Amino acid sequence: MNLRERVNTALKQAMKDKDAARLATLRLINAAIKDQDIARRGGDGDQGVDDTDILAILGKMTKQRQESVRAYEEGGRLDLAERERQEIAVIGEFLPRQLNDKETEAAIDAAIAEVGAGSIRDMGKVMGRLKEQYTGQMDFGAVGPRIKDKLS
Incomplete structure (x- = not known):
């Protein structure tokens, strides 16, 4: 359904x-x-x-x-x-389970590896990949700064 x-x-x-x-x-x-x-x-x-x-x-x-x-x-x-x-x-009730901090970190690391991100310029690609796979499961406003820190 x-x-x-x-x-x-x-x-x-x-x-x-x-x-x-x-x-x-x-x-x-x-x-x-x-x-x-x-x-x-x-x-x-x-x-x-x-x-x-x-x-x-x-x-x-x-x-x-x-x-x-x-x-x-x-x-x-x-x-x-x-x-x-x-x-x-x-x-x-209609949203999937939210990822915890550890799962979110793992998802960010996996997305960075998948798109081959090496600099802050690739942040959009990483966010796009996360949104494809984890829509409704994480707060993308909070994820953005974490991605930025990893790519800086």
């Missing part, structure tokens, strides 16, 4: 369970996927987004909510921060 089907199945189940908070989050996920589908339509016969694209969408949604949690906590709005955390948990 692909990610789109999993989201739709979970959406139907949330409707049956009358779980309003979960339902709202699943509808947001569905809307984001459909927005990307519409954006991709260009007359060249493209079928829309695939699982890799959906993982990227979910990762972006998670990151947005994490930033909101920080902002709400700084502003003293713990109720809103908790609601964002609940949305992160629902989105996280």
